[in-house]
Amino acid sequence: MSNRILIDPHTFARQKERIGGTVSPADLHERTHSPDLADLSATLAYSLQGGTDALQRPFLQLHLHGTLPVYCQRCMQPMDFVVDENVRIVLFADEQALDCAMLADETLEGMVAADETDVYTLLEDQLLMALPFSPKHGEDCQNGRFADALRRPNPFAVLAGLQKTD
Ligand SMILES: [Zn+2]
Known part of the structure; x- marks a missing residue:
């Protein structure tokens, strides 16, 4: 669990920085180790791109994609589950600014960015959102x-x- 990639999210966004690589659930915090996962060492590709949106707000664009074997909850045999999560996380200075923006735009993904953000935490959050609830074959x-x-x-x-x- 020593895998940490620390960035300053505001600088990353402003300078339109980009990083990418591969990650497997085994590299991530155990909160992502769902019992549905058949192979924790399966790898996913990720990229993180910084930028500024039309409203001049800094954002991080996170793309996580690949295939994870998960256990079918009917027959308990592994099946392929395709992960393709592409999310834009808009950065806000404080909770109040975030709340205002979320009231104005229900589809907004935002966060209050600290001076230091761990990319692995972003990946963990995204993977948790991607994982299927009770995956099943057809x-x-x-x-x-x-x-x-x-x-x-x-x-x-x-x-x-x-x-x-x-
Ligand atoms: Zn099945």
Whole structure:
């Protein structure tokens, strides 16, 4: 857990800096180690780009993408889950400014930036948002009972059939 990349977010944004690399859940804090994850060493690519938006507000654009194996909650076999999180985090000087901006724009992602921000904390927050709640295969699930349920005729169709034979 010694992986830390410290940036000054305001300088990073103002100077339009960019960093990128790969990260796996194993590199990140254990709060991201969901029991649904089948392989903590699977890697994701990330990039962080600084900039200033149309309202002259500094922002960090974070992109996290790749494929994580997760356990299907029906059959407990691993399946691929695609992560593609692209978020713009607008930086604010204090809570009051952040609250005002969030009232004006419900879709805004913002944070009060300290002088030092750990990129790994941003990655952890983003990964937690990306992880599926109770991931499941679709029709290709190996769980027999689920496959049977899909094949079972709709009860109303059965009823319609009975009526026809009357
Ligand atoms: Zn399954």
